[in-house]
Amino acid sequence: MSKLFAKKSSMYIKFNLSVRERFLTPKTHRFCAIFVFLLASFYSVCSANSHSNTAIFAGGCFWCMEYPFDRLEGVLSTKPGYTGGVSPNPSYEVVSGGMSGHVEVVQVIFDPTKISYKQLLEVYWKNIDPFQGNGQFCDIGLQYKAIIFVNSSVQKLIAEESRQNLEKSYFGNEAIVVEIRPASVFFEAETYHQDYYQKNPIRYKLYRYQCGRDQRLRELWGSQ
Secondary structure, rough: HHHHHHHHHHHHHHHHHHHHHHHOOHHHHHHHHHOOOOOOOHEEEEHHHHOEEEEEEEEEOHHHHHHHHHOOOOOOOEEEEEOOOOOOOOOOHHHHHOOOOOEEEEHHHHHOOOOOHHHHHHHOOOOOOOOOOEEEEEOHHHHHHHHEOOOOHHHHHHHHHHHHHHHHHHHOOOOOOEEEEEOOEEEEOHHHHOOHHHHHHHHHHHHHHHOOOOHHHHHHHHHO
C-alpha cells in the first residue's frame, strides 16, 4: 500500500513539474507582467474617479459662475450647461427664450479630499444675490434663477444648513430665496460658452459691469 502511495505521489509531482515548465515560460512571464500592469492602471483610474464629486449651481449667467470655481484648489473642472427643465436637447436659444424650463448652471467637478462641498457653497453665496427671486442681476427670468441642485441627501443637508446659517449670521434673518432642488440631467452648453471668460475677457468684463453684477456683489459682500 505504501509503495502504491509513493508511486502516485511521484507521478503527481512529475505532473506538476511538467505543467509548470509548460506554462511558466518567458512568454507567460511577459503576459503576467502586462496583465498586472493593466490591472494596476485600471485600479489607479478607479481610485482617481472615486476621489471626485459633482456640484451643480445656478446663479444667473453661467459665464460668470465658471470663473469663481475655476480658480479654487481642488476643483478639477467646470462646465456651463443647462438642467432642471423638460426639453430633451436644450440649446442656448431655447433656454434663453425661457420656454424650456431649464436653468443656466455650472457643473463643478471637485476633489473632496482637497475642497469640501461646504467650501464650494461659501464661494457660491459670495457670487450671487440671494434675495433676488426673478433672476440674477440684469438677467431676468426663471432660466436665470439662483438654485442649488443637490446630488445626494448629504449635499441637501449641507446646503440647507449653509442657507440657514447665512440667513441668521449674515443678514439678520432676512429671507434667502435661493431654492434647493434635486439634481436632474445635466446638458453641457455649446462649445463657445465653455471658458468664455478666458476666450473673450474684454467682452466678459464689460458684460459683468453693464449687468451690475460686480456692483451688487460689492454692496452685499463688500470687497471679499
